Amino acid sequence: MIAEQNVSLAPHNTFGIVAKARTLVRVKGEADVTAVLADPKLGPEPKFVLGGGSNIVLTGDVNKAVVLKVEIMGKRVVSDDAKAAVVEAGAGENWHEFVTWTLEQGFGGVENLALIPGTVGASPVQNIGAYGVELQDVFDSLDAIDLQTGRVFTLDARQCAFGYRDSVFKHAAAKDNDFGLAGRALILRVRLKLPKPWKPVLGYLDIQRKMTETGIEHPTARQVYDWVVAIRSAKLPDPRVIGNAGSFFKNPTVTPEQCQDIIARDPGIVHYPMPDGTVKLAAGWLIDACGWKGKSVGKAGVYEKQALVLVNRGGATGGEVVTLARAIQTSVYERFGIRLEPEPVVV
Structure with missing residues (x-):
């Protein structure tokens, strides 16, 4: 076990937010965790588990916990x-x-x-x-x-x-x-x-469009993979180029009655019936309908191609990301009566 001090976390969170870890341990296997727990100084301290950093918003340095950077391969x-x-x-x-x-x-x-x-x-x-x-x-x-x-x-x-x-x-x-x-x-x-045997899942509209474009009615798993990669690449920014955490909000679910009420006011709302009888609404559509696509708060913004994605336009702080997210939540609630729930964890 090697404990590193004052480590930059900017390369370890896909938002690219600048922050530091007071103590960071790279976990290559369970023995590293065991060593941390047995250490008289590190053992009693709180622990913060960090994977790829794709689902967190850092609002400051991590000073009160030992960061366990998971690097277990194979x-x-x-x-x-x-x-x-x-x-x-x-x-x-x-x-x-x-x-x-x-x-x-x-x-x-x-x-x-x-x-x-x-x-x-x-x-x-x-x-x-x-x-x-x-x-x-x-x-x-x-x-x-x-x-x-x-x-x-x-x-x-x-x-x-x-x-x-x-x-x-x-x-x-x-x-x-x-x-x-x-x-x-x-x-x-x-x-x-x-x-086995493998069965494709082709129900989503974007995939059905790919089937129509290509004329392939019975795709292989590799063809579905290629389609998904193309769809996501067209819609979502590469974190290596523009800092982001992917989809920032969960798609909310409502009752059929609530959905019909919204459709009566906004017929274009994107929605999907679920097996349990509820209806899933597209959070990105709700955000776009409130006029947020392309807007910014400080250096945090809403991606121009997909309103569900919040991005770091260069030097954004975690506080700016959180402020933007809360403003979006307020807008959606005031218009639709729906509370959006963030996917990333705010640290």
Whole structure:
């Protein structure tokens, strides 16, 4: 274990916000976590787990916690039979590169999740999803380490308590015997179960447009992957060029009655019926309808091509990003009566 002092976090958050970590430890494996916990100085301090930094907004230096930068690597095929392939990746692996690797092994199932920023370890925390697929649809299990006891444990999908952009890792335990794991665990490895035969998920409008444009009615997993990469590249800014955290707000869900009320006033609203009877509304459409696309607060702005994405126009502070987000929330609530919930964690 090597503890670094006064480390810049600007390269470690996709918003590119300038901040420092008083103490940062690069976690290459569970032994590094065990060493931190056993250290007489670092062990008692709070811990802040940092993956790819694609889902955080830093509002200042991290001085009150030890930053555990997850850099656990490795990919492997755990099993492969007629029913499914189980694949595993270290929590520090780049998510998109892992998706690409699964296709190179001949396994489909996560192609709709291509080009989502961040690391493999962050994927179950957020229950990432895109174009009709969520991580929980292909999740098998994960290994994590308890940041209080140093014990390694395994969770299946049920124990992860997945919800829409939600999991047990986003909730703190209200009581000692509760299972909330926010701030209490560091994910080490994630395993996915990719079913056979592979079935494409083609329900989203953007993908259907690609089918029409190409004339391909029965795409392969690689073709769906290529389409998703093209769609996301056209809509979303590359964090390496323009700082951002991807989709900033969750798509809200409403009752059918609420949706009809909004349609009566705004017939063009983009909405998707859900299996549970609710209706998901496109948060980007709501934000655009309130006139925010392309607008800025200080050096934080709303991306010109996709209103759901907030960007760093150069030198933005976390405070400016938060101020912009709150102004958008107020506008949407005043017009539609809907409260948008941010996806990133504000630190």
